[in-house]
Amino acid sequence: MIDFRRLRFLREFEERGTLGAVATALGYSPSAVSQQLTLLEKESGARLFEKAGRGVRLTDAGRLLARHARILLAAAEAAEADLAALGGQVRGTVRAGGLQSAARRLLVPAVARMAAEHPRVRVEVTELELEQALPGLRLGSVDVMVSDEYDGHPRPRPGGLRFTPLLDEPLHLVLPAAHPLVRAGGPVPVAALRDDIWTASDEGTGHHAMVVGTCRALGGYEPDLRHRSGDVDVILDLVRIAGAVALLPAMTLPADDPGLAVRPVAEAAAGRRLFLVTRDGPAGPALTAFLAAVTDLAQRLP
Structure with a gap:
């Protein structure tokens, strides 16, 4: 019996051509990928790979099985969708992922709506x-991801995934209420914050890259990015209590906080857009209903 999960590894190898590229795409080590494909060879009873320089390539049998893998995996997803729709009731499991602000403002309310309606x-x-989330999206352990990208910092669009626009929102500078630039009112120039201490998300995230890129492009300087956190509440505390400054999407900001001053960027409009990321192919009734709930909630945000 051939393991469907290992067929996904084979499909990725056909698309990407190296074990290292498959490992990077799926979030596994190259040795783990190699082990899964070796087990697939044993299950299939055919030689699927052959040496090619320092790496390996698909044999004729490997290419044949990879073609069947694409068909089988698509058929399995379609069968699940059809079976879910057969009974006339919306049922099933939806595995959703999202960055912190989207989880709070969209995914959690969508869970409550689904509990009431479905x-x-x-x-x-x-x-x-x-x-x-990419490995899970590709291998089927994640059904939908709410992701983001910032102006000037587009994300790659991996094959086999669908990116559906969900929401555009502005970015705002967040300063301590007692900051000297707050008293003037109105937009605040990024260039005027050259000597301030900045806070952002962890290095390697889109938010971190956006803050650094914005300071370079609009202010002509490298920010003193002294504090990093993946938790927006920690970032806001660093502004409110420790006197740092931040550049944050509107969705992450509290409605009213006397310790914070929220100002537009003076030099140019800056923004973030959210996407629903799903696998290509048909969505079952449960996932379709959940996507509709998240989309409706996004449209209702102030």
């Missing part, structure tokens, strides 16, 4: 960045 749907929510 009680036979089980929704599982995990806080994730897109890079963390």
Whole structure:
């Protein structure tokens, strides 16, 4: 019996051509990928790979099985969708991931709505960045991801995934209420914050890259990015209590906080857009209902 999960590894290898590229795409080590493909060879009873320089390539049997893998995996997803729709009731499991602000403002309210409108749907929510979610999206352990990208910092669009625009929102500078630039009122220039201490998300995230890129492009300087956190509440505390400054999407900001001053960027409009990321192919009734709930909630945000 051939393991469907290992067929996904084979499909990725056909698309990417090296074990290292498959490992990077799926978030596994090259040795783990190699082990899964070796087990697939044993299960299939055919030699699927052959030496090619320092790496390996598909044999004729490997290419044949990879073609069947694409068909089988698509058929399995279609069968699940059809079976879910057969009974006339929306049922099934939806595994959703999202960055922190989207989880709070969109995914959690969507869970509550699904519980009220479709009680036979089980929704599982995990806080994730897109890079963390990619392996699960490709292998089927994550059904939908709410991801983001910032102006001037587009994300790659890996094959086999669908990126559906969900929401555009502005970025705002967040300063301590007692900051000297707050008294003047109105937009604040990024260039005027050259000597301030900055806070942002962890290095390697889109938010971190956006803050650094914005300071370089609009201010002509490298920010003193002294504090890093993946938790927006920690970032806001660093502004409110420790006197740092931040550049944050509107969705992450509290409605009213006397310790914070929220100002537009003076030099140029800056923004973030959110996407729903799903696998290509048909979505079952449960996932379709959940996507509709998240989309409706996004449209209702102030």
